[in-house]
Amino acid sequence: MGKFYNSLLFAAFFLFSQAAFAQLSLSGKITDSNNQPVPGATIKLIETGTAVSTDQNGSFGFADLKAGSYTFSISYIGFETRNVKFNLSSTQNKLNIVLHEQQNALQDVEITGRKEKSYKNTKSFSGTKTETQLKYVPQSISYVTKEVIDDQQAFRAGEIIKNVSGASTFSYYNNDITLRGFRTSTALINGLRTSTEGWSQPILANVERVEVIKGPASALFANTDPGGTVNTVTKKPLDENRKAISFGTGSFNTYRMSADFTGPMNENKTLLYRLNLAYQNAESFRVLQGGEDFMIAPSISFIPDDKTLVNFDLVYSKSKSRLDRGQPIFGATAGTDLFSTPISFAIGKRNDFLNELNLYVTTSFQRKISDKVTFNASYMKFMYDEDLLEHRTSNRYAVDQAGVSIPTLMEMQTIRRQGKNYNDNISLYLVSDFKTGPLEHKLVTGYDYLQNQTPVGNSSYNARGYLNAARTGSINSYDPLKSANYAIVGGRPVPNVPHFDLVNPDYSISEISKYINVSTQTEPAKYYVNGIYVQDQIKWGKWRALLALRQEYYTDILAFKKATEKRVEQSALIPRIGVVYSPLEEVSLYGTYTEGYQPQGATTVGAPEIYGGPFDPLISNMYEVGTKTELFQKRLSVNLAFYRIEQNNTLINAGDGVNPDLLRQIGQQRAKGIEVDINGMALSNLSITANFSYSEAKITKSTIAGEQGSILPNAPKVQGGLWAKYNFLIPELKGIGLGAGANYTGKRNTLSTILTLPEYTVFTGALYYSVDKFKLSANLNNVFNKTHWVGGYDFNRLYPGAPRNFMMSVGYTF
Structure with a gap:
């Protein structure tokens, strides 16, 4: 009998062990x-780090788990993240969770980061100075999120x-783009003005x-x-x-690495950090172009209590390259074939x-004075250093x-230049929430100070022109009527630079x-x-209004730090x-x-005896109407805008027979058009970013014959784009995505x-594979190898787009 009970106990223990x-x-x-159902929600198993997403029906599943206690983190855009403990057993294996919409207080200055992981962005500071849902901002704000940047493997x-x-x-240069037909150079970082002195475009790893x-946007950000x-x-x-870390390689001998680390630094989460690193060594499809880039960007946020927020950012970005002046087609006339010169052709020397160096520090501070009043302050110091x-x-x-x-030889010059530029930006403002009867107010009152300075000590060292007869100096240009003044060899004047x-x-x-050389x-x-x-x-109720007024005072100092120093002042009410x-x-x-302004050049305004005047600043105005719609349970945004922009007070030559430098203020440009932007998820596994615009940007007033009515440079009437990423949900293709x-x-x-750049269409494709914590990406750009030009000044400075090229990377998250 004892053996029977022992056998029974053993069998029970065996069955229990198997079950366990x-x-x-x-x-x-x-x-x-x-x-x-909430499709696309992320469910992360904390104990293993494994994460899955819900399908179109909101369903999810985990396989190959042992019985026991687990913690799950469930998150999705616009909903509060939930952490749930669950005891898994053979009889308890269903987990249903309800997510609640996020009701968090909006920030008045950006201290903590965006948690969204989508092509869609919900809120912004740039439209109103405070964190506001984009659908409530009465102005079009387009955007590109880090998720799009990552999927397209963009670096600049x-x-x-x-x-x-x-x-x-x-x-190709820093922030040199056309927006709604107008060339723009204004750049902000986190809503603060930055220097646009540099050539290289910014790196995106910390964006x-x-x-x-x-x-x-002058009502908020000064002259724009x-x-x-x-x-x-x-x-x-x-x-x-x-x-997350990522390693990549691709065409043009590209080697790339990036890293992004963030999280709390203490247990109660009052001290948070983020560290972004990036490195790239790459050549180019253009001769002697490419270079090496390195960036390190730490960020610290301190939240000691529910009334105080502090953030500190530092970005160190260094680039070693050569200055690309564009593709030249020399001797070109109207009708010259742009394809007559290879797009790879460039002029320069190996030792160019x-x-x-771009180095900037930003400090932001927010303090709740009361439940209804908040004080905000931001300061950015930006330094640009050039060695050319x-x-x-x-x-x-x-x-x-x-x-x-x-026509087979080009006259050359050399430029050796070293210099720095400093930019300081201070922004102080109060945000007050209050009511007057049925009206709810968010009142912002503020002060901005912006300063840009080129210090003493910058210098250039240049050589140009032709040697004089004694070969002791150079003359900037050759005059055949005075050939005796030049060194002549073989029937040609001798160039200073070959x-x-x-x-x-x-x-x-x-x-x-x-x-x-001449040092200056x-x-x-x-x-x-x-x-x-x-x-x-x-x-x-269902109505919102935004009323704003800004008084701007712009001061430019002529002959800075000299005895003849002179202040030239301009102002505008916006x-x-x-x-x-x-x-x-x-x-x-x-x-x-809304209205905007740009001051006239200080040299022009400060010398009325030469140029005439006084002259008013460049004044612009815009009328815009549109719609902002959220579809598919707010996963997809569709924005439509109609606009008309006019810029007045453009200075043009007065055509005075006595004073050829005399100017008059009459010029005007006008742009009108329609734009569409689509961003987000049409399905839980289909992400889309798309855009379309039709615009006519013309010169509407000019005294130059034939110029009135002409389209502004690099302002296409029609342009558009589409990018989509699809992730397969069926088990056989799990982890595979197409772009x-x-x-x-x-x-x-x-x-x-005499030069018009031709239209073009460029196609791109991508393949992704995710397994466990790894993501493999392969992008093919300009699939059909279309020769095209993205911009250009004239036949001597064309900016061709890259031919067919690929980029491959492997990323790991942990």
Whole structure:
């Protein structure tokens, strides 16, 4: 009998052990407070780090789990993140969770980061100075989120402009783009003005999103361009741990690495950090171009209590490259075939270099004075350092002794330049929430100070022209009537810098010390801006209004730090009015009127005896109406805008027979058009970003014959783009995703009246595979190898787009 009971006990123990160690499956469903499924929600198993997403029905599942206690983190855009403990057993294997919409208080200054993981962005600071849902901002704001940047494997800001309606490239240079037909150079970082002195485009590794505020934004951000303003929002610390590294390689001998770490630094999450790193070494499809880039960007947020928020950012970004002056087609006339010169062709020497350093520090502070009043302060110090050597043309052919052009040789010059530029930006404002009867107010009153300074000590060292007869100096240009003043050999004047042979290019090292150089000190310069403003966001039922007024004082200092120092002052009063009506929670209709300004050049304004005047600043205004709609349970946004922008007070030559420099203020440009932006998820596994614009940007007033009515440079009438990413849900293709896109840009005028850039369509594709914590990405750009030009000045400065190229990367999250 004892043996029987022992056998029975053994059998029971065996069965219990098998049950305890059996592999179980868990399934469940995620719904919202209205019992509707939430597709695309992320369920993360904390103990293993494994994460899955819900399907179209909100369902999810985990396989191969052992019985026991687990913790799950469930998150989705617009909903509060939930952490749930669950005891899994053979009889308890269903987990259903209800997510509640996020009701968190909006920030007045961005201290903590965006948790959304979508092509759609819900809120922004750039439209109103405070965190506001985009659908309630009475102005079009386009954007590109870090998720789009990651899926397209973009490294520089210029690579993502194609995702913004009404935006096109003017050149390869920093922030040199066209917005709604107007060339723009205004750049913001987290809503603070930054220097645009540099050449290289910014690196995107530390970027949360790039926002484009359409139309004049002077009511909030001082003097801005009429077409729009680019605001780069950097990644901020999160109160949850996220870590990711990525390694990539691709065409043009590209090697790339990036890392992004964030999370709390203490147990109560009052101290948060974020660290972004990036490195790239790459060549180019263009001769002697490419370079090396490195960036480190730490960010710290301190939240000691529920009334105080502090953030500190530092960005160190260094670039080693060569200055690309564009593709030249020399000797071109109207009708010259752009394909006659390879897009890879460039002029320069092997020892040319462009070393740039961008270094900036930002501190932001928010303090709740009371439940209804908040004080906000931000300060950014930005430094740009340039070290340049370039061999470039003098934009003309070499000549013989008689002054006849030699079309196979280009006259050259060298530029050796070193210098720094400093930019300071202070922003102080109070946000007050109060009611007057049925009206709810959010009142912003503030002061801005902006200062830009070129210090003493910047210098250039240049060689150009032709040697004089004694070979002791140079003369900038050749005059055949005075050929005796020049050194002549073989029937040609001797160049100071050897000519560049267009037929047999020579890119070998050239030592500039053997030329006759002239060293010149760059004149120190300074300007500063003082601005005070008031803005009231008023809510009444389904109606919202925005009323704003800014007084701007712009001071430019001529002959800075000299005995003849002179201050040239300009000012402007800038209004902004907007109305939003929301008949449904998902739909907003809006209209706005706003103005902008740009000061005239200080040299012009400060010398009325030469140029005439006094002259008013460039004044712009915009009327815009549109709709902002959220579809598919607010996963997809569709924005439609109609606009009319006008810029007045453009200075043009007066045509005075006595004073050829005399100017008069009469010029005017006007742009009107329609734009569409679509961002988000059409399905839980289909992400989309799309844009379309039709615009006519013309010169409407001019005294130059034939200019009135002409289209502004690099302002296509029609352009559009589409990018979509699809993730397979069926088990057989689990983890596989496909990406595809196309971009169209219409014909464009240039700065040359005889050159029109042709239209083009470029296609892109991508393949993704995710397994466990790894993500493999392969992107193919310009699939059909279309030769095209993204921008250009004239036949001597064309900016071709890249031919077919690929990029592959492997990423790991932990």
